[in-house]
Amino acid sequence: MLDRLRDLIPEPALRRLPWYLAYVSLLRERGVEYVSSTGIARGINGDPSQIAKDLSFLDIKGKTRIGYEVSLLEHKLEEFLGFRKCHKAVMLGAGSLGTALMQDSGLTNYGLNIVAGFDVNPALIGTAVKGLPIYDVADLPEKVRELGVEIGIVAVPVEYAQDAADAIVGAGLKAIWNFTPYRIQVPDDVVITNTSIYAQLAVMYNRMSCR
Amino acid sequence: MLDRLRDLIPEPALRRLPWYLAYVSLLRERGVEYVSSTGIARGINGDPSQIAKDLSFLDIKGKTRIGYEVSLLEHKLEEFLGFRKCHKAVMLGAGSLGTALMQDSGLTNYGLNIVAGFDVNPALIGTAVKGLPIYDVADLPEKVRELGVEIGIVAVPVEYAQDAADAIVGAGLKAIWNFTPYRIQVPDDVVITNTSIYAQLAVMYNRMSCR
Numbered sequence: 001m002l003d004r005l006r007d008l009i010p011e012p013a014l015r016r017l018p019w020y021l022a023y024v025s026l027l028r029e030r031g032v033e034y035v036s037s038t039g040i041a042r043g044i045n046g047d048p049s050q051i052a053k054d055l056s057f058l059d060i061k062g063k064t065r066i067g068y069e070v071s072l073l074e075h076k077l078e079e080f081l082g083f084r085k086c087h088k089a090v091m092l093g094a095g096s097l098g099t100a101l102m103q104d105s106g107l108t109n110y111g112l113n114i115v116a117g118f119d120v121n122p123a124l125i126g127t128a129v130k131g132l133p134i135y136d137v138a139d140l141p142e143k144v145r146e147l148g149v150e151i152g153i154v155a156v157p158v159e160y161a162q163d164a165a166d167a168i169v170g171a172g173l174k175a176i177w178n179f180t181p182y183r184i185q186v187p188d189d190v191v192i193t194n195t196s197i198y199a200q201l202a203v204m205y206n207r208m209s210c211r
Numbered sequence: 212m213l214d215r216l217r218d219l220i221p222e223p224a225l226r227r228l229p230w231y232l233a234y235v236s237l238l239r240e241r242g243v244e245y246v247s248s249t250g251i252a253r254g255i256n257g258d259p260s261q262i263a264k265d266l267s268f269l270d271i272k273g274k275t276r277i278g279y280e281v282s283l284l285e286h287k288l289e290e291f292l293g294f295r296k297c298h299k300a301v302m303l304g305a306g307s308l309g310t311a312l313m314q315d316s317g318l319t320n321y322g323l324n325i326v327a328g329f330d331v332n333p334a335l336i337g338t339a340v341k342g343l344p345i346y347d348v349a350d351l352p353e354k355v356r357e358l359g360v361e362i363g364i365v366a367v368p369v370e371y372a373q374d375a376a377d378a379i380v381g382a383g384l385k386a387i388w389n390f391t392p393y394r395i396q397v398p399d400d401v402v403i404t405n406t407s408i409y410a411q412l413a414v415m416y417n418r419m420s421c422r
Contacts, residue, residue, distance in 0.1 A: 014417055018410040022369045022392035029370060044394035082416030100311035110409040111416065150419070158233045159240060175419050177411070181233035183255035193415040195408055198321040199229040200388070204404040205293030205322065206225055208361070208386050 013054045014081075019044055020051065021077040028070045036067030083111040088149045089177070092137065092164040093156035094119040097179055099129045101155060115147050120160075137164075141171040151175045158182045165192075224265040225292075230255055231262065232288040239281045247278030294322045299360045300388070303348065303375040304367035305330040308390055310340045312366060326358050331371075348375075352382040362386045369393045376403075 023043045027035055037055060041048035055068070060076045062068040078084045091098045094117040101107070102114050117134040119125060125136045135143055143149070152168030154161055154176060161182035168176055169190055178184050181196040234254045238246055248266060252259035266279070271287045273279040289295045302309045305328040312318070313325050328345040330336060336347045346354055354360070363379030365372055365387060372393035379387055380401055389395050392407040 009417070011414060014414055015410055018392045018407060018413055019394050023394075026370045026393075045396045046394065081413040082420065083413070085416070087416065096314065096316045100315045103307065103314075104311045105307045106409070107412075110412050112412055151415070159237045175415060177415060181229045182237075183230050183234075183257065185256050191415060191418040193411055193418070195411045196229060197406055197408070198317070199226055200404055200406045201318075201321050201323055202229055202292040202294070203222060203225055204362070204386060204388060204402060205296070205298065206220070207402040207404070209293065 009057045013057065016046075016050075016054050017077055017081055019046070020055070021074065021081065021083075024070055024074045024077060028074050032070050034063075034067045035070050035073070036062065039067060083109070085111050086113050087111050087151055088147060089114050089151035089153055090140070090144065090147075090149050091117040091153045091155060092119075092140075092168065093117075093154065093160075094121075094124045094127075094129060094134045095155065095157070098153075098155035101153065101179070102129045102132055112151070114153070115149065116143060118143075137167055140167050144171040144173060149173065151177060153177045153179065154184065155179045220268045224268065227257075227261075227265055228288055228292055230257070231266070232285065232292065232294075235281055235285045235288065239285050243281050245274075245278045246281050246284070247273065250278060292321075294320070296322050297324050298322050298362055299358060300325050300362035300364055301351070301355065301358075301360050302328040302364045302366060303330075303351075303379065304328075304365065304371075305332075305335045305338075305340060305345045306366065306368070309364075309366035312364065312390070313340045313343055323362070325364070326360065327354060329354075348378055351378050355382040355384060360384065362388060364388045364390065365395065366390045 020040055023040055037052040038048045040051050058076045058080050060068060060073060089112055091102055091114055098117060102117055116132055117129055118137045118140055119134055120137050124134050127134050152173045154164045156164045158180045161180040161184055165176055165184040165186055169186055174189060175191045176186060178192060178194045181198055184192060186192050231251055234251055248263040249259045251262050269287045269291050271279060271284060300323055302313050302325050309328060313328055327343055328340055329348045329351055330345055331348050335345050338345050363384045365375045367375045369391045372391040372395055376387055376395040376397055380397055385400060386402045387397060389403060389405045392410055395403060397403050
């Protein structure tokens with residue numbers, strides 16, 4: 001039922017839900033008990049009717065004139081967004097960005113548990129980053145099975161992005177989080193999410209120069 | 212003239228240009244001399260006519276039947292995207308994500324030079340991350356002037372996101388790169404770019420559960 005509901009939510013609405021969650025968590029920490037969609041709109045500079053519509057995808061009802069119970073709304077948002085489940089992931093590429101992400105404990109708050117790193121560089125294989133082992137990429141299929149991994153993260157140099165993705169798919173994983181600006185090609189049954197933080201820089205520089 | 216041209220490019224096209232750059236750099240490293248928009252389309256799994264249209268915003272002409280000179284196209288893309296200029300930035304929040312980003316040398320390849328970190332935690336102030344000093348947030352206005360900083364990056368806990376942004380605006384900076392999921396509010400003349408990598412996780416989990 002939950003999965004069916006999630007299936008129906010449009011992606012822009014799904015992308016907005018974490019904003020509401022951030023604000024609602026803040027309210028809960030401040031001891032606020034109830035919040036309306038108008039209250040959320042004020043807090044995050046959003047549109048109240050859009051917020052009400054987005055929240056209608058959740059299995060929660062607000063009370064007239066009072067709004068949503070803050071701690072329940074936080075819980076329902078975390079559950080709906082998949083942040084309350086633990087998703088095991090491996091990092092391909094133990095270079096600068098890869099090890100940076102392996103050290104970001106914030107990810108675990110959002111349900112992502114990076115359990116190991118992989119590289120092709122003999123100088124890195126056998127070392128550890130914040131207690132997480134770096135293995136040879138050749139051992140990926142074996143380790144994925146052993147560790148019960150669901151997600152492969154790609155943070156290799158751009159020229160190896162496709163190879164890394166092929167290795168992840170070859171190891172039987174069905175989800176890839178791609179941090180390179182390369183457009184990785186994968187079979188239809190593999191989910192790919194592209195997060196090119198460097199592309200965001202271009203947008204920012206552009207807006208800066210237009211002012 | 213360049214700025215005027217950049218003013219006219221639609222944001223979706225601007226966001227695609229870094230993909231082309233990644234592929235073109237790869238071709239240059241492989242010793243390829245010319246590439247057509249069809250060639251780029253094949254390489255990144257894109258639409259040739261869209262690529263040709265996107266590249267028409269650049270000050271470069273392809274030759275009939277041959278295409279663009281690879282090294283020139285790479286140069287023009289980097290220039291257009293602002294990656295060839297050095298943009299000095301400060302990091303607000305020397306926690307997990309903040310220090311991770313300060314350690315990502317990849318950012319400098321895209322024109323972003325993080326020169327210092329700032330925090331409110333006395334245990335962190337006075338320390339250094341990869342040789343970059345961590346200062347007291349109270350010293351932000353002074354350091355921004357001293358170091359010639361243009362951009363403030365926000366990687367603080369979500370409940371301090373607005374405070375951090377206010378400090379950046381108060382220090383006279385006109386550009387904020389927000390890594391928190393909080394919808395920061397800023398004056399109209401301040402550019403804000405939101406990169407919530409955690410929100411991307413929600414989209415990935417959702418797609419995974421729908422398969």
